[in-house]
Amino acid sequence: MDILNRVRQYREEEDSLKWEGTFAEYLEIVRERPEVAQTAHSRVYNMIKSAGLAERDGKKMYHFFGKEIFGLETALERLVEEYFHPAARRLDVRKRILLLMGPVSGGKSTIVTLLKRGLEQYSRTEEGAVYAIKGCPMHEDPLHLIPHNLREEFFKEYGIRIEGSLSPLNTMRLQQEYGGRIEDVMVERIFFSEDKRVGIGTFTPSDPKSQDIADLTGSIDFSTIAEYGSESDPRAYRFDGELNKANRGMMEFQEMLKLDEKFLWHLLSLTQEGNFKAGRFALISADELIVAHTNETEYRTFISNKKNEALHSRIIVMPIPYNLKVSEEERIYEKMIRESDMSHVHIAPHALRAAAIFSVLTRLEIPKKQGIDLVKKMRLYDGESVEGFNSVDVEELKKEYPNEGMNGIDPRYIINRISSAIIRKEVPSINALDVLRSLKDGLDQHASISEEDREKYMNYIAIARREYDEIAKNEVQKAFVYSYEESAKTLMNNYLDNVEAFCNKNKLRDPITGEEMNPDEKLMRSIEEQIGVSENAKRAFREEILIRLSAFARKGKRFDYNSHERLREAIQKKLFADLKDVVKITTSSKTPDESQLKKINEVVARLIDEHGYDSNSANELLRYVGSLLNR
Numbered sequence: 001m002d003i004l005n006r007v008r009q010y011r012e013e014e015d016s017l018k019w020e021g022t023f024a025e026y027l028e029i030v031r032e033r034p035e036v037a038q039t040a041h042s043r044v045y046n047m048i049k050s051a052g053l054a055e056r057d058g059k060k061m062y063h064f065f066g067k068e069i070f071g072l073e074t075a076l077e078r079l080v081e082e083y084f085h086p087a088a089r090r091l092d093v094r095k096r097i098l099l100l101m102g103p104v105s106g107g108k109s110t111i112v113t114l115l116k117r118g119l120e121q122y123s124r125t126e127e128g129a130v131y132a133i134k135g136c137p138m139h140e141d142p143l144h145l146i147p148h149n150l151r152e153e154f155f156k157e158y159g160i161r162i163e164g165s166l167s168p169l170n171t172m173r174l175q176q177e178y179g180g181r182i183e184d185v186m187v188e189r190i191f192f193s194e195d196k197r198v199g200i201g202t203f204t205p206s207d208p209k210s211q212d213i214a215d216l217t218g219s220i221d222f223s224t225i226a227e228y229g230s231e232s233d234p235r236a237y238r239f240d241g242e243l244n245k246a247n248r249g250m251m252e253f254q255e256m257l258k259l260d261e262k263f264l265w266h267l268l269s270l271t272q273e274g275n276f277k278a279g280r281f282a283l284i285s286a287d288e289l290i291v292a293h294t295n296e297t298e299y300r301t302f303i304s305n306k307k308n309e310a311l312h313s314r315i316i317v318m319p320i321p322y323n324l325k326v327s328e329e330e331r332i333y334e335k336m337i338r339e340s341d342m343s344h345v346h347i348a349p350h351a352l353r354a355a356a357i358f359s360v361l362t363r364l365e366i367p368k369k370q371g372i373d374l375v376k377k378m379r380l381y382d383g384e385s386v387e388g389f390n391s392v393d394v395e396e397l398k399k400e401y402p403n404e405g406m407n408g409i410d411p412r413y414i415i416n417r418i419s420s421a422i423i424r425k426e427v428p429s430i431n432a433l434d435v436l437r438s439l440k441d442g443l444d445q446h447a448s449i450s451e452e453d454r455e456k457y458m459n460y461i462a463i464a465r466r467e468y469d470e471i472a473k474n475e476v477q478k479a480f481v482y483s484y485e486e487s488a489k490t491l492m493n494n495y496l497d498n499v500e501a502f503c504n505k506n507k508l509r510d511p512i513t514g515e516e517m518n519p520d521e522k523l524m525r526s527i528e529e530q531i532g533v534s535e536n537a538k539r540a541f542r543e544e545i546l547i548r549l550s551a552f553a554r555k556g557k558r559f560d561y562n563s564h565e566r567l568r569e570a571i572q573k574k575l576f577a578d579l580k581d582v583v584k585i586t587t588s589s590k591t592p593d594e595s596q597l598k599k600i601n602e603v604v605a606r607l608i609d610e611h612g613y614d615s616n617s618a619n620e621l622l623r624y625v626g627s628l629l630n631r
């Protein structure tokens with residue numbers, strides 16, 4: 001079995017990463033690769049950096065986040081530059097709790113999860129390797145073994161600053177197991193793993209009355225007190241609180257602001273002093289990144305409470321707003337659908353875009369700048385060009401509302417509406433109209449939307465609809481013109497023959513009957529009218545074409561479909577006008593004739609092969625565009 005081979009291979013890889021040796025041997029590693037002794041914050045920063053970055057328009061885009069988080073480059077750049085980077089350099093921000101603040105389902109948990117999964121991976125790499133005192137439940141930093149008095153000397157020799165004191169448990173073990181011989185203490189390489197509770201922890205508050213501080217700091221193990229004789233014997237203590245387990249790595253604090261104060265104080269002392277108090281021992285040193293997340297309302301309530309002032313100053317708040325770019329929003333939905341149970345459903349092209357236009361509009365603030373409306377702003381934010389505006393204007397627009405993106409419709413809501421649209425359809429295929437309809441229905445049911453917002457949002461749905469109508473018409477036109485490349489050529493040759501006969505006052509010969517005929521004035525006009533050539537200007541236009549034609553002939557070049565810009569446009573429009581009729585007919589008549597049916601089928605095939613529709617959504621699109629054209 002192949003998979004069994006892979007399993008064995010995997011186990012071998014795991015084994016090859018393992019390392020165990022004495023403290024003396026560990027020091028050799030430290031001398032060669034001092035990064036193994038870096039702080040938790042520094043490891044996180046280096047992990048982010050090591051994934052690389054790209055710069056676009058002077059903005060840094062960290063690849064570490066790039067695969068999962070879309071459109072939040074500015075917020076993430078700030079997070080890295082204002083928190084992780086200085087924290088890695090042991091500056092003071094490290095001593096604050098990192099609080100990600102943003103609207104619901106704006107990606108806060110996703111960012112934290114990325115950091116956790118990232119650290120698990122990173123600790124298996126050479127650069128991210130972590131070592132700990134063997135057998136220590138808190139995977140204590142081996143360098144804590146170096147007595148305080150010698151640390152200055154250690155710094156001179158190794159260039160590494162050691163923070164924190166040896167824990168009560170390891171102090172005791174050093175005496176009892178190693179007879180005080182630091183150099184003999186066993187050290188091992190550890191691998192972060194949330195499942196195994198190594199270096200990664202999560203804390204979720206439960207009922208404040210019943211929640212025990214032990215969940216954070218560990219607790220006395222009463223069953224062993226008798227054996228060790230005293231509660232203050234560190235062996236009688238279980239260092240299995242979340243803060244213990246997350247030592248050396250990171251800990252996520254969910255709903256931190258809902259937490260009872262007594263819990264928060266533990267955190268504060270940990271972040272501020274690098275230690276916390278457990279049981280009846282001296283302080284326990286720990287080194288970990290603490291990340292919490294919250295929404296704006298909760299945060300405002302928290303800081304408006306005087307009692308929380310001291311806490312407030314020890315928290316660093318990083319805003320995580322909603323993404324404000326339509327195309328990035330589409331990517332968010334694509335990802336969420338891929339990860340959901342809807343991944344088998346056909347989502348017609350532009351369905352997600354229509355939803356994204358709507359949700360981004362709900363998040364944008366009305367621009368104050370002259371001559372720009374919300375839709376133009378939306379386009380500019382998405383990097384589209386809008387006549388009369390440039391990138392400087394975009395920056396100015398952003399400065400108008402520095403806190404933009406903290407409100408509006410969230411991605412999860414959109415996904416929920418998409419999934420209820422799917423349930424309503426018989427076939428597993430939905431299009432933009434289904435999605436917009438479902439969003440509209442959803443607004444009626446959405447309890448937390450004010451009457452005022454509802455009206456605004458209805459209008460945004462209408463805007464999204466109009467945007468979609470344009471896209472839909474264009475797409476059908478393109479598909480049509482393309483699959484009629486041959487017809488376009490024939491039509492053009494036909495036109496040219498007639499023009500030639502007209503200008504030279506000749507007759508044409510019917511290719512089949514051989515009969516002589518006058519130039520077909522009706523055909524020529526039906527094409528020329530498409531680009532606004534008037535009755536009076538038709539002769540000049542035809543003569544110009546003829547001159548061009550003979551100029552081509554003189555140079556031995558073939559005059560073809562692409563040789564004359566305006567003529568090509570006229571032909572395409574003529575064809576599309578013909579299509580209008582075809583589409584109109586097929587939507588109104590239940591029995592299109594054979595040639596109409598053939599045309600429709602060609603366009604449908606084109607939409608499926610080249611534009612990503614399935615046959616259901618392609619037919620829906622044609623019917624819809626047909627009805628638009630009938631208006």
Ligand SMILES: Nc1ncnc2c1ncn2[C@@H]1O[C@H](COP(=O)(O)OP(=O)(O)OP(=O)(O)O)[C@@H](O)[C@H]1O
Nearest residue numbers: 068069070103104105106107108109110323332411
């Ligand atoms: N900017 C974004 N890029 C990629 N995915 C995003 C983004 N914003 C939201 N999502 C997706 O939306 C969903 C919700 O995000 P997440 O749970 O991280 O939000 P949150 O801020 O923690 O929300 P809550 O406040 O409800 O806990 C996830 O599937 C996430 O992948």
Ligand SMILES: [Mg+2]
Nearest residue numbers: 108109110293
């Ligand atoms: Mg969350």
